[in-house]
Amino acid sequence: MTISISDPHFEDKTKAIEVLYQVIDPELFVNVIDLGLIYDLNMETEGKIIVTMTLSTPHCPMGEAITMGVENALSAAFPGKETEIILTWEPAWDFTRLTEEGKRQLDIMS
Amino acid sequence: MSNINIAKAPENYAVLPFYATAAFFFLLLSLLLFISAGELGGHYFHPRLLAIVHTATLGWGTMIIYGASYELLPVLCENDLYSSPLALCSWMVLTAGILLLAPSFWFFSTGPVMITGGALVLLSALLFLFNTIRTAGSCRAYTAQKCFMISAAVWLVITASIGLLLAVNLRYPFLQVNHLQILKLHAHAGIAGWFLQLVTGVSAKLIPMFLLGKSTKKGLLTTAFILQNAGLLLFMADGFTIRALFYGLLIIAGIICWLCYLYDAFRSRVRKAIDLPMQHTALSFICLLLSVIMIPFVWHDGKWGVLYGTLILLGWITAIILGKTFKTLPFIIWNQRYKHLNGKVNVPLPKQLYSSPLLKFQYGSYILALLTLCTGIITRHHLTLQIAAGIWIVTALSYNVNVLKIIFHKR
Numbered sequence: 001m002t003i004s005i006s007d008p009h010f011e012d013k014t015k016a017i018e019v020l021y022q023v024i025d026p027e028l029f030v031n032v033i034d035l036g037l038i039y040d041l042n043m044e045t046e047g048k049i050i051v052t053m054t055l056s057t058p059h060c061p062m063g064e065a066i067t068m069g070v071e072n073a074l075s076a077a078f079p080g081k082e083t084e085i086i087l088t089w090e091p092a093w094d095f096t097r098l099t100e101e102g103k104r105q106l107d108i109m110s
Numbered sequence: 111m112s113n114i115n116i117a118k119a120p121e122n123y124a125v126l127p128f129y130a131t132a133a134f135f136f137l138l139l140s141l142l143l144f145i146s147a148g149e150l151g152g153h154y155f156h157p158r159l160l161a162i163v164h165t166a167t168l169g170w171g172t173m174i175i176y177g178a179s180y181e182l183l184p185v186l187c188e189n190d191l192y193s194s195p196l197a198l199c200s201w202m203v204l205t206a207g208i209l210l211l212a213p214s215f216w217f218f219s220t221g222p223v224m225i226t227g228g229a230l231v232l233l234s235a236l237l238f239l240f241n242t243i244r245t246a247g248s249c250r251a252y253t254a255q256k257c258f259m260i261s262a263a264v265w266l267v268i269t270a271s272i273g274l275l276l277a278v279n280l281r282y283p284f285l286q287v288n289h290l291q292i293l294k295l296h297a298h299a300g301i302a303g304w305f306l307q308l309v310t311g312v313s314a315k316l317i318p319m320f321l322l323g324k325s326t327k328k329g330l331l332t333t334a335f336i337l338q339n340a341g342l343l344l345f346m347a348d349g350f351t352i353r354a355l356f357y358g359l360l361i362i363a364g365i366i367c368w369l370c371y372l373y374d375a376f377r378s379r380v381r382k383a384i385d386l387p388m389q390h391t392a393l394s395f396i397c398l399l400l401s402v403i404m405i406p407f408v409w410h411d412g413k414w415g416v417l418y419g420t421l422i423l424l425g426w427i428t429a430i431i432l433g434k435t436f437k438t439l440p441f442i443i444w445n446q447r448y449k450h451l452n453g454k455v456n457v458p459l460p461k462q463l464y465s466s467p468l469l470k471f472q473y474g475s476y477i478l479a480l481l482t483l484c485t486g487i488i489t490r491h492h493l494t495l496q497i498a499a500g501i502w503i504v505t506a507l508s509y510n511v512n513v514l515k516i517i518f519h520k521r
Contacts, residue, residue, distance in 0.1 A: 023453040024457075026448075058188065059185050061119045061184065062445065064445075065444075065445055065449040068449055072451075072454045076453075095380045106380070107381065
């Protein structure tokens with residue numbers, strides 16, 4: 001996920017990404033940003049953050065822990081805002097969504 | 111949150127009792143092996159061996175497979191578990207059944223206690239089947255993995271039903287055919303129906319997930335499902351005749367299709383490192399292949415029959431459990447203790463909930479225990495068998511320590 005510098009919410013979105021680095025997928029031991037699980041951050045609605053995200057495996061038993069982690073992290077960073085999470089399997093997550101850091105942490109084959 | 115079902119994990123009481131009880135039965139099984147090491151070189155139809163086999167298949171294998179299945183069914187069926195209270199009931203009934211059945215075999219006390227034990231095991235199998243069908247039934251997507259889960263549960267009911275008939279027959283003989291022939295059908299319905307099909311279904315989902323690999327060859331799994339079931343159905347219908355070798359070949363072809371699917375996922379994996387729990391799994395496949403190679407020798411009873419059973423129960427099944435416990439249990443506990451804290455504060459990782467050096471030790475002692483036991487069975491050397499049983503106790507103790515460390519983990 002990239003944020004344009006001309007985005008009116010650039011500062012808040014950068015802050016959101018910063019805190020989402022703290023949310024770890026407990027199975028893969030990598031944060032949700034480096035895993036590429038976060039597809040979109042929408043802050044257009046006043047007092048609301050809408051996160052469109054996926055999971056590395058649909059119906060993973062850790063899914064709730066990950067979405068809860070995203071919610072917790074954003075609620076703490078933006079106390080006045082409500083967080084809404086939209087889970088999607090389209091497009092499905094695959095390894096190409098990993099950042100270089102994510103690949104390094106997973107010791108992925110080149 | 112969107113209304114997509116992310117399959118909430120079932121209640122802990124539906125899962126944890128199975129892990130704790132299985133760990134206890136694994137230790138008990140090792141102690142029983144130690145006490146009766148001398149019997150391992152003989153015929154499998156020996157009261158003590160029957161007690162050991164039922165402790166292994168029900169107390170150890172089936173017990174933990176129930177627990178893991180209740181945790182993983184939502185993943186496979188993409189739906190919440192139908193009933194956690196029903197899962198707990200199946201644990202109570204299964205535990206009670208084994209506690210009656212195993213001593214009955216040990217002291218060869220045929221009659222009401224053994225029959226009641228068999229009936230309770232059958233009841234637990236029916237509860238498991240009902241929960242599986244209700245969980246899988248409301249799922250729209252067809253997957254071979256889901257079919258394997260249901261067929262495995264059906265085969266467990268068949269296995270337990272035949273077992274109950276055999277228990278009745280020991281006290282009130284009514285079967286027209288040889289008891290041992292029916293016993294072989296009972297054993298193979300359990301091995302190739304219950305254990306094989308369940309392991310096939312679950313591993314086809316989990317192994318690609320753990321390795322970050324995937325196979326597009328879904329047809330291999332469908333073929334595996336057809337071949338494994340066709341072979342077993344023909345075997346059950348025709349009995350232990352010379353044609354059984356052909357039926358065995360069908361099942362073996364089904365195993366090969368499944369392993370090819372897993373190999374394809376393994377080859378396409380992006381994660382280089384294979385952790386210790388996955389190494390246990392790799393070892394389990396070697397034991398399965400060795401036991402398959404042994405099938406022609408099983409025709410002749412005696413030590414080869416015992417070796418075949420050992421490779422299946424203490425090789426294939428046990429290696430899978432010893433590894434997969436540490437791929438599931440820490441996550442279950444972590445979910446309970448830390449899920450709500452994720453993203454708020456620094457939390458330990460699930461793998462930090464157990465001792466990795468102890469797991470490494472367990473892996474080494476397990477390999478040594480299995481090799482020594484197989485050597486003892488082949489050579490019929492009493493001291494070797496006794497040493498092997500001692501190493502099994504060490505393995506079981508190290509497993510128990512780690513399992514208890516996870517279950518009683520405090521924040």
